[in-house]
Amino acid sequence: MFANTVIGICWTAVVVIWLITGATSSATTRKTAGKAGRWFRFFLAIVFPLCFLVDDLRILSTVYVFPNDTYLQWISVSLCISGISFAIWARLHLGNSWAMPMTQTENTELVTSGPYHLVRHPIYAGLSLAMIGSMLAASALWSLWYITWTLYFLYSAFMEERALKARYPIDYPIYKSKSKMFIPFVL
Template identity: 35%
Template sequence: MPVFHWIILALWLVFIVYWAISALRAKRSVRGAVWWRHLIVRLVIAMLIIVAVQVPAIRHALQAATHQGPGNMLAQALGTLLVALGIGFALAARIHIGRNWGMPMSRKEEPELVTGGPYALVRHPIYTGILTALLGSVIGYGLVWLPVLLLSAPYFIYSARREEALMREQFPERYPAYMQRTKMLLPFVL
């Protein structure tokens, strides 16, 4: 396996371990969406990915795309850079939001509206970072990551819209003003 593939996998492992540990310090949720619904959505996404890669034509195409030759070292390096930048951005956002982080659409005790740091660039920098890292994984590792990206993007957009409805409810004056000065996922674009 090429060194860039190992680096990409290591970056994802660091991300997952940090996420699991830092989740233990989040503020307690007061009320939120029913947790099992989100778990079901995530399980369905995982199952769709597993089913997709079991279809022979898809599996063969993904395997062929993953076997990159030496001419693709630039793509592997660029992809690895995008993974590092995306995971770094998501982790910076997670650190900046601190104990206010929670599962999507959950309501926290004593909520605070965080608009600084990465949140000054986009309203959902964690989603932006993860999507950037997934795109980098597709470019640097191979198309085997494409189903994950294609199924995660709609889920993150759905979650972002739901979270924004909750935030407008919790911060009726401040959140709409924040929405006016920042984009949802891509600075200056979306």
């Protein structure tokens, strides 16, 4: 399937770009994940990968949620490429201000330009859009993986909003009133 190949290349590009640009990011000062964030990370890092090793669950990797249709594959690839492009633009625009989800960096300013002018969380929005696109061409097991990551991004965004409001008590509420969280002009 061409869709799975293109989607795989897109996600590989994300990993490579994040590894390269992550080496230049500022040191983190404080984690804001909380107990629920640690459980999400535990699930994503340990529990879910075990699903691929358990025979009874591995059957889900052969069951597809959506039909294998050519038009759906094109839609899937388009959403994945669009989302990943938006997330990469946001990551590169942040430069040294980027940090791991739910962490704060030293000596950074509130970024409100570029993709951050369109939405407050463009990396999460872009990666979630790419995951929705990927899910259209994925098996049930991978769809569960994508849904879990999207929930993690939503949780992270809400936690980061709280931390940003505390860190920028004057500027952040103004920025928040002028921009949407995930979808420009909508949400």
